[in-house]
Amino acid sequence: MKKWVKGLCVGMVALSLSAIGSVQASPETYYAGKSIRIVIPFSPGGGTDTFGRLIGQYLGKHVPGSPTVISENVTGAGGLLGSNEFAERVAHDGTTLLTASGHLNLRAFLGLRGLRLDLNALEPVVAAPMGHVTAIATRAGIDKPEDLAQAKGRLTKGITDPIGLLESLIALEMFDLNYRPVPGYSGRGDTRIAFERGELMINTQSTPAYLSRVVPLIEEGKAMPLFAIGFIDADGNPVRDPAVPDMITAPELYERIHGEKPSGMVWEAFKAVVPLVQNTRGTLWMHGDIPDDAKEALRIGVERMVADPEFIAASERILEGYEIIHGDDLGQIKDSMAAASPEVIAFLREMLSTRFGTQFED
Amino acid sequence: MLEALINALWILLDPFRMGMLFAGVAIGILVGILPGLGGLMGMALVLPFLFGMDPYAGIALLIGIAAAVPSADTFPSVLMGIPGSSGSQATVMDGYPMARKGEAARALGAAFAASMIGGLLGALALTAVVPFARPIILAFGSPELFMLTLLGLSMVGVLSGNRPIKGILAAVFGLVLGTVGGAPVAAEYRFAGDFLYLYDGFSLVILALGLFALPEIVDLLARGGAIADKKHGLGSGWMRGVRDTLNHKWLVFRHSVIGVFIGFIPGMGSSIIDWVNYGIVVQTSKDKSQFGKGDVRGVIAPESANNAKEGGVLMPTLLFGVPGSSAMALFLGALMIFGIEPGPQLLTRELDLVFVIIWSLALANIFGTLICLLLSKPIARLTFVPFHYLAPFIIVIVMLGAWQETRHWADLVFLLAFGVLGWVMKRTGMPRPPLLIGFILSTLAERYLWMSYNLYDWEWLYRPGVLIIAALSIVLMVAGARIKRSAQQSVPDGGES
Amino acid sequence: MRRLLPWLTHHLQTPFVVLILGVMVYVLWQSQSFSLGARLFPQVVASAGILLALAELLRQFLRRGAREEQDFTDLASEEDSVAYYGRGMLFFGWLVVFVVLLFLVGPIIAAGMYVLLLLTVQFRSPWRVVVALSLGLMALIWVLGVVLQLRWPASLLSGLI
CATH class of the missing domain: 1.20.58 (Methane Monooxygenase Hydroxylase; Chain G, domain 1)
Structure with a gap:
């Protein structure tokens, strides 16, 4: 009985304190004794999975209350089953988080058929960026990127899932290149082997994969780098890829060829797609309507985690030369989505469905 | 090179690393024995422990799992006719009839001896072909891969026996089942409606368990008695099985090489390997009358190949960073955690590491098969226990194993549906292996045919690789038919008794 | 008929x-x-x-009327009678029973109950053996679940609690 009264008193004090917006004790205790489940809608082993597991490994230690963190691969239907489970069938109390890849975010953003993940209802907890580089085979007969339009031969480009390559497709679109899509590849690794074998003429890889696997081909004289996709800053201006700072980016190359900055619908689409894909190569999402205490506890946890030297050492290899995005910087993810007009989304959906037959939710 | 080889052995002989290797072997044996679970599951289990672990120890752990699974999955295949994981489906064909005849121990002895030699040859092959691996892998473009799927489909002919129309019909039915779900060359989902579960198509594990495991369980229960027929005496003789394998040295060698080779080619997938090897051994044997009734060669061939393939699938994984199987995809993830970048530079800059992998593979194979051999004698006795005592265990484990596939209720519904399908096929004399082969190769055939056409129009038909593989499949088919005819002439009654 | x-x-x-x-x-x-x-x-x-x-x-x-010729592919060698088909269907029914139990009460209890049901109702086995097997299977499933970190379906029973 006494305990109960005491508890009530403490509760009332806490309530009144939080009401006047000063010290709030509960983020410290929200996760005490709880466990956090991180849903990874991909099979184990991929880049996004490894990112999710890295976070899962270190986040628990740093979130106040030290919750147990379990990473769970919920595979099936190309990530749809796991994403939908997170979107529809878990409690919104901060005990379930989702690890998404940039391309999964893009699918949700464009409204892929069957995917019921609404990014507007989610908030990012932590994210990691990754750039992409496009290369061309020397057989195309050009010696500098500016001559792209004069490339000879059948410009084959391997297609996996078109949304999974959208940043490279939209860049080729910007140069108005008449390439021949070859669908059927099962992943970017597959297209890289085909590029190495000479089946494909144009190939886009993530920057780390470019550095380790395509650069040797360039040294052998079989390939030439065309451009990095590059990043887009908060004002919509192109920025160099920090992992390949010397490489020209697609918008810069456009300016060099045409003498003016890119503009129009394709450019708007580029500005919408590129930040979303590249800033969120791995993103940990929480539901937007979880208790504020949970949000605060996760925020504190992430801040402590990124300062932990052990985490920094472990993450160095997995982030492959990029910096983790946390705290206020996470805002840019949702800002870039908000900046995209409905016309841009309609344009992208139209392009994907007419060229590749991708089906979207109505 | 030799120095690195010895150096790598010293690195691995560290007690902690050897302990990890043993742990990996133990996990591999456990998930291998349990139907429905496989190497992917075992590796995913240890993934969280890899952060911060010594890379060599972590690699020993993972390779231990990968190497032990194809040995241990022989237990359910031989003893109960249940494919233990997707790599040991063909072992069911002759291993299980041997168990029914009371020769379970012999079948297991032969299988494990073949596994060990095959695994060691796989590790050896990995060492020997390291310098030539890249050009060979690069020689297989989409057209060549398409021809390889045709070569695989041509195995249907020999696996259909006296009922070619039924066999080919079953294969075509398998091809049709394989078209369910996302189309490989178009962003479209076929025959799935709004049922997301079907977007990925049917799962091979569920299909194989349904077709082979459930009908066997049902028939054993309906018939009553034990798995093995008591008339044939008690099942000892694993030494005899080991001798069988040693007597078929050439067979073991040939199928290990084929296993390594198919594993080697990225994009073929490793689940077809045991069927191709089973098909080849039937096709090239003079006396086919005992296949399917407990011919030990039908156990030796797929078992040598499925352990040897682990050496093969490591090759594209290490050299190109392209996984040869889903378990290897996970291995790649682990390399990333350790900060190891796959690629040809591994061979120049980190040769030690490559040899640690090879040594782990070799040692894990030896330990894994030895443990399995020791286990085989007591476990083989299970085939003499009245089956209804085993049945609830097997049913529960198969169902719960199938549930781990995607953890969706449809896993179990389709398991039951495929069970009924398999049972009806068994009753009506429609061979089941062709259906499985058709299913495995369906997506590959469709994908590589479209890609070949898109890349080269019809010019791909004249590529030298395409012509060579076409010639090879024709030779295999003609040779099979000729041997069959001469065997029929010498034994006019066929094998019927 | x-x-x-x-x-x-x-x-x-x-x-x-x-x-x-x-x-x-x-x-x-x-x-x-x-x-x-x-x-x-x-x-x-x-x-x-x-x-x-x-x-x-x-x-x-x-070839109507002729029996299928057996060879190395897997034509079943069991008898081909109505009674046998009935038994076959009966045991498929038993497989369905486990799936239903699994979703009702979760894997561990379902496994135990299933052994009890199958062995007593269908096979009338001695009860000591049945209980021992039932407990043994429950323990096995529990251990496997812990060791392999298996995940189970959400059962109706756990939903009620």
Whole structure:
């Protein structure tokens, strides 16, 4: 009985304190004794999975209350089953988080058929960026990127899932290149082997994969780098890829060829797609309507985690030369989505469905 | 090179690393024995422990799992006719009839001896072909891969026996089942409606368990008695099985090489390997009358190949960073955690590491098969226990194993549906292996045919690789038919008794 | 009816091939609505399947009355009687029982109950053995669940608690 009264008193004090917006004790205790489940809608082993597991490994230690963190691969239907489970069938109390890849975010953003993940209802907890580089085979007969339009031969480009390559497709679109899509590849690794074998003429890889696997081909004289996709800053201006700072980016190359900055619908689409894909190569999402205490506890946890030297050492290899995005910087993810007009989304959906037959939710 | 080889052995002989290797072997044996679970599951289990672990120890752990699974999955295949994981489906064909005849121990002895030699040859092959691996892998473009799927489909002919129309019909039915779900060359989902579960198509594990495991369980229960027929005496003789394998040295060698080779080619997938090897051994044997009734060669061939393939699938994984199987995809993830970048530079800059992998593979194979051999004698006795005592265990484990596939209720519904399908096929004399082969190769055939056409129009038909593989499949088919005819002439009654 | 059942069991192959033929026709018909890339392969395969199924039906008609010849492919060697088919269906029913139990009470209790039910109701085994096996299986499933970190379906029972 006494305990109960005491508890009530403490509760009332806490309530009144939080009401006047000063010290709030509960983020410290929200996760005490709880466990956090991180849903990874991909099979184990991929880049996004490894990112999710890295976070899962270190986040628990740093979130106040030290919750147990379990990473769970919920595979099936190309990530749809796991994403939908997170979107529809878990409690919104901060005990379930989702690890998404940039391309999964893009699918949700464009409204892929069957995917019921609404990014507007989610908030990012932590994210990691990754750039992409496009290369061309020397057989195309050009010696500098500016001559792209004069490339000879059948410009084959391997297609996996078109949304999974959208940043490279939209860049080729910007140069108005008449390439021949070859669908059927099962992943970017597959297209890289085909590029190495000479089946494909144009190939886009993530920057780390470019550095380790395509650069040797360039040294052998079989390939030439065309451009990095590059990043887009908060004002919509192109920025160099920090992992390949010397490489020209697609918008810069456009300016060099045409003498003016890119503009129009394709450019708007580029500005919408590129930040979303590249800033969120791995993103940990929480539901937007979880208790504020949970949000605060996760925020504190992430801040402590990124300062932990052990985490920094472990993450160095997995982030492959990029910096983790946390705290206020996470805002840019949702800002870039908000900046995209409905016309841009309609344009992208139209392009994907007419060229590749991708089906979207109505 | 030799120095690195010895150096790598010293690195691995560290007690902690050897302990990890043993742990990996133990996990591999456990998930291998349990139907429905496989190497992917075992590796995913240890993934969280890899952060911060010594890379060599972590690699020993993972390779231990990968190497032990194809040995241990022989237990359910031989003893109960249940494919233990997707790599040991063909072992069911002759291993299980041997168990029914009371020769379970012999079948297991032969299988494990073949596994060990095959695994060691796989590790050896990995060492020997390291310098030539890249050009060979690069020689297989989409057209060549398409021809390889045709070569695989041509195995249907020999696996259909006296009922070619039924066999080919079953294969075509398998091809049709394989078209369910996302189309490989178009962003479209076929025959799935709004049922997301079907977007990925049917799962091979569920299909194989349904077709082979459930009908066997049902028939054993309906018939009553034990798995093995008591008339044939008690099942000892694993030494005899080991001798069988040693007597078929050439067979073991040939199928290990084929296993390594198919594993080697990225994009073929490793689940077809045991069927191709089973098909080849039937096709090239003079006396086919005992296949399917407990011919030990039908156990030796797929078992040598499925352990040897682990050496093969490591090759594209290490050299190109392209996984040869889903378990290897996970291995790649682990390399990333350790900060190891796959690629040809591994061979120049980190040769030690490559040899640690090879040594782990070799040692894990030896330990894994030895443990399995020791286990085989007591476990083989299970085939003499009245089956209804085993049945609830097997049913529960198969169902719960199938549930781990995607953890969706449809896993179990389709398991039951495929069970009924398999049972009806068994009753009506429609061979089941062709259906499985058709299913495995369906997506590959469709994908590589479209890609070949898109890349080269019809010019791909004249590529030298395409012509060579076409010639090879024709030779295999003609040779099979000729041997069959001469065997029929010498034994006019066929094998019927 | 009394003559229909034996006929069905001896000639189950005919309705089964007709069923496959039906599936092939359905696939061919359904795939008309797909885009070219998704359509071509199922169409070709289903057409081949239709031809093969018709050829097989013709073969069965020509060889009607003859028993299938056994060879190394897996034609079942069990008896071919109505009673056997009935038993087969009965045990498929038992498989369904486990799936239902699994979703009702979760894996561990379901496993224990299943052993009890199957061995007492169907096989009338001695109860000591049944209890021992039941407990043994429950322990095994529990240990496997912990060691392999298996995840189970959400059962109705756990939903109630």
